[in-house]
Amino acid sequence: MIKFAAGFLTALAALGLGGYLFLTSGGLPLETHHPPFPGEEWVANKALEVHLRGSSTKKPALNQSEFNLTEGAKVYAQNCAVCHGNRTGGIPIFARGMFPPPPQLLKDGSWAVGYPPGSVYKLIHGGIRLTGMPAFGESLSESELWQVTLMLVNADKLPVGALDFLASQ
């Protein structure tokens, strides 16, 4: 048993040392154009999936009135379009240079990602660590968080006032 524990600890130390040497020899490139590491996307997608568990049952605190959808478009144009683009296509400058690239949420004029409102709210409220997706829970009001959420999930049926805001970006 003592032999096994010693072997285990030696293997662990070797692994740690290997990782340290890999890191200090420049093995971990930080430039955003570098392709993902093996398994990196799988780990990121799994973590997101687990993070969103149960969030879909949270019900919106506002209704999807014309007013709320238009306000949501205003919030989006001011805070999100710079990374997530607008309805007319064209990848924004930020999105072209980021890793992971911000998904173009209104591509083809509809809600491109397809998450339910509760999950969208959770992501906007808390952000996504290590990706560039900011948390807006402290900078937008509760109403603004729900308004932009409702606008996104109803992107294919927006009133003219909302479309005007999105087109102005």
Ligand code: HEC
């Ligand atoms: C500085 C750039 C940036 C800004 C500004 C930004 N985001 Fe993001 N956002 C990202 C990135 C990068 C991701 C991808 C994260 C990932 O791959 O897990 C993301 C992911 C998301 C997702 C999840 C999409 C998916 O496919 O999983 C949603 C929803 C979202 N953002 C909504 C918003 C909203 C709404 C706003 C504005 C209130 C906003 N974001 C502002 C960079 C940004």
